[in-house]
Amino acid sequence: MKNIPCTLRAVGLALTATLLVSVLGENTLLAAGGDLYLSDTTPGNIEQATPTSNGSVEGDFATALQGPYGLAFDKGGNLFVDNSGAGTIVKITPNGSKSTFANEPGRLNGMAFDANGNLFVADYDHGSIDYLSPKGVRNFWAFGLNQPAGLVIDHSGNLYVTERGANVVTKYTGGIRSVFTSGLVAPTGLAIDDVGVLYVVEENGALYKLAANGSKSAPIASGFGGATAVAIDATGNIYVAENAKAGFKSAVTERIKPDGSRGIFTASNQNLQALAVAPTGHLLNISTRATIQGGDNVLIAGFITTGNSTMGLLMCGIGPSLTGFGVTNALQDPTIELTSGGASYGSNDNWKDDEPSQIQATGLAPTDNRESAILKYINPGAYTTIERGKNNVTGIGLVEVYNLNTVFNSEVANLSTRGFVGTGDNALIAGFIIGGGEATILVRAIGPSLTAFGVSGALQDPTLTVRDANGFPVGFDNDWKQHQQAQIQATGIAPKDDRESACLINLAAGSYTAVVSGVGDTTGVGLVEVYRVK
Secondary structure: OOOOOOOOOOOOOOOOHHHHHHHHOOOOOOOOOOOEEEEEOOOOEEEEEEEEOOEEEEEEEEOOOOOEEEEEEOOOOOEEEEEHHHOEEEEEOOOOOEEEEEEOOOOEEEEEEOOOOOEEEEEOOOOEEEEEOOOOOEEEEEOOOOOEEEEEEOOOOOEEEEEOOOOEEEEEEOOEEEEEEOOOOOEEEEEEOOOOOEEEEEOOOEEEEEOOOOOEOOOOEEOOOOEEEEEEOOOOOEEEEEOOOOOOOOEEEEEEOOOOOEEEEEEEEOOEEEEEEOOOOEEEEEEEEEEEOOOOOOEEEEEEEEEOOOEEEEEEEEOHHHHHHOOOOEOOOEEEEEEEOOEEEEEEOOHHHOOHHHHHHOOOOOOOOOOEEEEEEEOOEEEEEEEEEHHHOOEEEEEEEEEOOOOOOEEEEEEEEEEEEOOHHHOEEEEEEEEOOOEEEEEEEEOHHHHHHOOOOEOOOEEEEEEEOOOOEEEEEOOHHHOOHHHHHHOOOOOOOOOOEEEEEEEOOEEEEEEEEEHHHOOEEEEEEEEEEO
């Protein structure tokens, strides 16, 4: 089979965590979603702590740094570190590879990325905020702050920074500075959760939650000693780094759980300056390629969006442009329709007929005028995108769903696509992109059980291969009970027929392809599904 770029017309690569372990050796730590990362300045290390029920399992993620301070993860799961002793910012990939991102003198306690990939840094000694472009170009941004320390950016692009010397949290909206919260005592660490709620910790005082108007709550916890940083994970656990905790000779990290219980999380460090939680992976974009025939044998992509806000989605029906990737018999005139609960949410034949300027502004417009696109802002729910051939023309088509959100308060949770499974290049091919870090993904290839739903000509024995963007196989299965049976059953979404296939894989941020074929070159209607397992 040709390695045709099915994953949303452009394929990038990040090796899976499983493969990286086999390549790098069993003792190599990999950046993992939900783990806590700590900058320990005195030994020059970045520590990785994996949560357990009563503490953590710790290890070195990166060593031989020179006075590391601030930490920040980008959407790809790369960790950026202020290597203050060398006057640089170091980029560390999920597999631990280090490179210099930019020269940036100063002691940068607070670091955070905005939606455009710019890295904002708070320079404690110089009382300023700079930002680094995605290419590492330094730009001066704000001056005259009094010991700026913790720094976060919310979903709307507002920037917040603690000023330890002024006892306030300062807010920047569109570059305009204002006092957000006052009445604090030496505030240092600042964190923001997935829904935009801020948390601030005082150096030798208490931890507070901040309301939308800047008012502080009653103390969530108090009695901290030499607190320098605070972080919060996706499940609501709050972590506070302390260098002078009463009763401890070492620096410690405390964990405050959502139920209010509190305990020591790490206790083996010397001089903690920053904390960062590795982002959990999300399905950013999904696509499926298959042969589109007449009648019921169209390309049907179902997906579920979850979260707490509307999501901007661009859905495309691709055909003619596939010829440029070596696809023979490409669908020459595709149409696309979005439905939910039996109601139509819009349809399109030629993408330039509806909202062409808005679609072009996404940078993801189809490259052929005959191809189709729908741009919609939708509420969380279950949706179906149907790609057909105009006037029942047939051929190979590609349906795509792009998540236009720049933050992860809503996401595409899973994809299921039904189509005709042929032989060779006419297999059913689903592409998906993971952003934000490592994610656990369950991919299923369904066939025989479709008969119970009235599907005629169902594929009787599907096989499944999951490949990275280089075409390297990262997962394969024929009959799902032969591999990972217990783990797949534990997800609650195991296939219903023993002949169907499934792969449960931990994948790093990047692009992947799932290919469904029939055993012995058999053909029929199949279903490929991609789930993010929480």
